[in-house]
Amino acid sequence: MNSNEAAFDPTAFLGSAGPGRSIQQFRKNQSIFAQGDKADSVLFLQHGRVKLVVMSEQGKEGVVAILESGQFLGESALIGRRRLSTAVALEDCIVTTLTNTVLIATLQREPGMCEFFMTHLLRRNCRVEEDLIDQLFNSSEKRLARLLLLLADFHPGDTAKSLPVDVSQETLAEMIGTTRSRVSHFMNKFRKLGFIDYNGHIEVYPSLRSAVSPDKARLPEGDARPFD
Template sequence: TMSDRSMFRIAHCLIVLSIVTLYRLYLSNAAVSSWFVGNPGARTRRRSDTGSGLLQRLRKKTRHQSEKIGGSVATFLENIVGGSNPLEFQKGAKVFSQGERANSMYFIRSGKVKVTVASVRGKNAVLALLGPRDFFGEGCLVGGTSVRTGTAATLEPSTIYRIGKRAMLQAFHAEPQFAETFLTAVLARNVNLEEDLCDQIFNHSEKRLARVLLKLSRFGLHDKLANIKLRSMNQKTLAEIVGTTRSRVNFFMTKFRKLGLVQYHKGNAEITVMAEALTNSILHD
């Protein structure tokens, strides 16, 4: 529906605004500025790293951003939070709710988090499914006083770092490499959101569901179209991701199973996505 598309467009605009703000922070970084002053030819490098040049260079890194944001970043974040212990959340716990005041962001050490947005009519849409080494709640870095545009809840027991807005901004100024790594992660999120927006506008619900299953099975991180197992997700959540009803998800999942595109195991607790077959079904649709 048009309201669903509007929700995704609003979310996309918020992410783009976040990227622009973080990009400005990156360029105004005091450490970066001193590096430019102290190095011959730095003016040329600075010119090449501004505008679309930097964004294009960062876009090329999005494929490897999960590898780059690893243990070293987790250690760095431990220093940012002053040795504070990470927060422990049980499955289904809310990290923050839509409409709350935003003064901090988060980094997932372990576990999974779902970010959703709700319309005034009470309809929910899933904006992101996040895992270890992912940031979320970065909207607090934009502007002055801000509020949460969505709700973040855990999908399984999770260990998460809470990072204050001021501490994060100080980290950007102190560590240019960390600022670039973070910007890369946010840019990767924007790329995914753009793909989801195109999906909502141009593709029907069956094709969107197939694409979601491929994404959930981490399709794209493998050289071959392997058959990949993933934990079964309830149909309500799948419907919120796809942007359709639960009954339609049930209908298409049954169809996929009959066509041999997916297989259920352990009493439907696991699903094997037949990646090559499912991909071919999308391409020949």
């Protein structure tokens, strides 16, 4: 590389429009793409959160993931598959859309972009494996606790975190594979134990970790704030 040539910056590339890439804004609850749509592009979430929803042939709907800023979605387009899920904005979002052709060419040309994208894929794969283990071996109560901790995204020193988006009990139930009534029961139990609080918005305390097996959760340690 020429000494005067700036190093390739994946975040700058993904944060700007150009040949084969465009930037779009989506309002809360707006569909970004739909299950079964033709897939000729991969998207990068610059800002906001998105839920991925799948619909069975029998019409049953389920939330399979909640994505946050800095993540890709619709990656299956690179292997010629139609959209496997419906992406819906949970809040106002800014999304960069890259055509398959441009993304593949950039991955081949720029090692920095290739590393950035591969790191994302590996993290996504690990999360899917952990979710599968969670479904196979943990009770629905532990699955709910783990999900709330993941959504809260604790950092060292945090004493409490409000979920950055409003997530209904129906959505939580779909994500952990149980009923809304069971989620309501567990939420009330967590609240009484001082693990969470909610009054129209869910606030999570790090002490909720005690409801999850540490070797499965892999989340930061933390002390609980006294429950009011």
